[in-house]
Amino acid sequence: MPTSLPRLEPHRLTPLADAYAVAVRRKRLATLTLVGAIIAAAILSAIATEVRPGVFTDRIDEFFSYFGRIAVFDASVPNRPDLAGRPVLVEPSEWFWGLDKWSVLLADTLLIAYLGTVLGAVSGFLLCFATTHNLVRRTWLRVLVKRFLEFARTVPEIVFALIFVVAFGLGPIPGVLALAIHSMGALGKQFSEVVENIDMKPVEGVTAAGATWAEAVRFAVVPQVLSNFVSYTLLRFEINVRSAAVMGFVGAGGIGQDLVEAIRKFYYTDVSAILVLIILTVMVIDLVTERLRHALIGREERA
Amino acid sequence: MTVLTLRERALADRAGLAARHPEVFRVPLRRRALTVGVLVAMAAVLVLGLWRLGFSP
Numbered sequence: 464m465p466t467s468l469p470r471l472e473p474h475r476l477t478p479l480a481d482a483y484a485v486a487v488r489r490k491r492l493a494t495l496t497l498v499g500a501i502i503a504a505a506i507l508s509a510i511a512t513e514v515r516p517g518v519f520t521d522r523i524d525e526f527f528s529y530f531g532r533i534a535v536f537d538a539s540v541p542n543r544p545d546l547a548g549r550p551v552l553v554e555p556s557e558w559f560w561g562l563d564k565w566s567v568l569l570a571d572t573l574l575i576a577y578l579g580t581v582l583g584a585v586s587g588f589l590l591c592f593a594t595t596h597n598l599v600r601r602t603w604l605r606v607l608v609k610r611f612l613e614f615a616r617t618v619p620e621i622v623f624a625l626i627f628v629v630a631f632g633l634g635p636i637p638g639v640l641a642l643a644i645h646s647m648g649a650l651g652k653q654f655s656e657v658v659e660n661i662d663m664k665p666v667e668g669v670t671a672a673g674a675t676w677a678e679a680v681r682f683a684v685v686p687q688v689l690s691n692f693v694s695y696t697l698l699r700f701e702i703n704v705r706s707a708a709v710m711g712f713v714g715a716g717g718i719g720q721d722l723v724e725a726i727r728k729f730y731y732t733d734v735s736a737i738l739v740l741i742i743l744t745v746m747v748i749d750l751v752t753e754r755l756r757h758a759l760i761g762r763e764e765r766a
Numbered sequence: 767m768t769v770l771t772l773r774e775r776a777l778a779d780r781a782g783l784a785a786r787h788p789e790v791f792r793v794p795l796r797r798r799a800l801t802v803g804v805l806v807a808m809a810a811v812l813v814l815g816l817w818r819l820g821f822s823p
Contacts (some may be wrong), residue, residue, distance in 0.1 A: 578815045636821065671772060
């Protein structure tokens, strides 16, 4: 059946069209102002921080030549002058001459990440419930715990590591503590957001049946959030493995110590070998934890 | 007439409660073993890490 749209009279249509045109102009002006402000801020930041595109274009070759140097043997390989200038791939045994030592350091790096994640996750778990609007009525307690978690996650882990190196000396302990504190802040925030989005009916049910606050958390909150908590913790472990690899830069243990030493001493092939080991390890960890997380999320969605 | 709270009523009929909700009270042995195994493995790696990285009391 053909339909026809009613057409407004010109004396009613004109003011509406004018108002629409004014609204569109205002919207465009606001968008253009915002884009202009972002561009101006970027230019001002570049000037203030002395970011010069000319330097980037002039020296980009050096960046690529560094990667060229780490991909070939230099003349320093003991008893093998024939390898000088040849690609590292032709002689993996020479390239990975320190595999035993690096494997131990890599295992230490994984343990640092693991300990940091576990300690951070446990602390974040214990603190997250105190920051939620739906479970805690005392405002001062929520504010206090929230600010503490903010502090923990705002300070970068490398800064915490530097502080702990001063306090506890060189070694993996500062690295573990730094990762644990940062993970506590990050996971505490994520956990509390999960808890704030739970269904409150089970909580009301167990509370009505006489459960204490702790019992309500145990029997009505934790079952709803556990898979999400585990998923976030696995994600944090991935992040912590990467962070632990550079903790050694400030003397906080792991393979980062050998990596920074190789960089400073211009042992190019050692740099590439260690980087390959770190990248492979991170890839494996990413794949495994990703599968576990997806399995957990899938189980959650099916439930 | 004695008035029982929900909690007291539930505790007085634990057997009935377990029969009505077997998925909560009778978790399959395999699942329990898996949970315990994962927790034990995690604790073992934690202890190994503490020992290996030189944490001491």
